[in-house]
Amino acid sequence: MIAQEIYNALQERFADALLEAKLDGVLNPWIKVAPDRIKDVAQFLRDDERLAFDSLMCLSGMDYTGGTLGVVYHLHSMQWNHKITLKVDVPVDNPHVQSVASVWRTANWHEREAYDMFGIIFDGHPDLRRILMPYDWVGHPLRKDYQVPEFYNGMKVPY
């Protein structure tokens, strides 16, 4: 299926959850989804036979600056060999996104990483802890406005 057909299939079911789409003229066509509907959309994309997105290639946290965080999902179907990118935008003061860890288990660690690095909170995640930074680290390092703390547990942070 090409991106337009995938978009049409989604439009039938989730007309209210699709916010924006860019399907031609870009390297990776993408569809923007509402943060509180992403799990249903993901479940549909995986289970529908025409779509069958059985693998989540990548899940990335984003900081678009200007008070917007985001999550980008790169999906691929091994069965039909087609791809689509989903995007979710959330405000930085209320960064809640539905977790898709129950749909693709790959998402478990990727969402933990996005939480660790950007402070995006994934509702319904089975085990949302920091993964790369120490458990008692303060702040989310990949945010664009991140300031490196001077001390960590009384130790001077070099760099």
Added chain:
Amino acid sequence: MNTAITATEQETRPVTVPGFGRHLKSEEMVVNMGPQHPSTHGVLRLELIVDGEIIVDAIPHIGYLHRCFEKHAEHMVNYQQVIPYCDRMDYVAAMNAEFGYVVACEKLLNIKVPERVEYIRVIMAEFQRIASHLIAIGTYGLDIGAFTPFLFCMRDREAILDIFEQTCGARLLYNYMWIGGLSHDVPVNFADKVKTFIKRFRGTIKELNDLLSYNKIFIERTANVGVLPADVAINCGASGPVLRGSGVKWDLRKNDPYSIYDRFDFEIPVGKGLKGTVGDCWDRYMVRVQEMEQSLNIIEQAVDKLPPGDVQAAIPKRIRPDAGEVYVRTETPKGELGYYIVADGTTSPFRVKVRAPCFVNLSLLPTITRGAMIADVVAILGSIDIVLGEVDR
């Protein structure tokens, strides 16, 4: 020792391990494995919750080697400067890590590189795949208790590193593939050296099979251990030999070709459960051995066809892609390495996210270790073949 137990005591004591005497008490305890442990292949800490010898749960703790690759990439002055950092992610397969990054950047910039560059890149990437698999196989034998194959593997890896050194001067971290080309052309007599190596290495694979692959002790330790079913593997996002070991015929070089891989004739080895169940440790191991042979086939074809020409495309001095984004994935020895690069029209990337194959493959460790013995954890971890530099980035 008095083992007489009254009837009331017998009923109150928990019995969780089947087959053990009812008078034996069993309780869960936590065993820490790592971060300094020879079988964790780096600084990985596993929190094992065990009931006697049986693993109830395994919780990986990572991040000890986190070097802020993604933050560094955003703060580089230009796109080229990110390449040495890519090397340092999977430090035993640096060529493949560079390969993915430069392919992604070239796609973003919409430039085509000369034919010669493509061929040399493929040769180097396949050599690096063999070198990485040699480490995986050698250290796996070491984990299980076979010392000799490790020495054989390191000896032949050295020959590959010599070829790299003659080409670009570095043995481990190359900074060889640049956006739009390569840092150096191959040395004189390159084809002869490659062919000598291939001829000798085919013999080594036979030796390895005799020494390790079909060794009774090795099979006993790896067959039917850590079985990963194909549907779980796909849902967990496994890739590379871990996915193929489960019997899924999936290789990005064939199924989603990048560079010029569609021009070569090679097979995709998959796990067939020859010594046990499909998707066990032995299958994952054997896929790597067979992949080395396939890599030799690719190198042979590429060296024969190596066209003359320049090794640097004419690209602007200041690389400044238009605003846009790209997700490119390539097949590294460990699996699917993805780069998600977002450009904002300046000379440095706005965001570089790396989908590291080791990171994802390690995340399924708890799934396949539950119910195994403590000694099996070493066998399972070795069969996944992780490099902590890439897990933690």
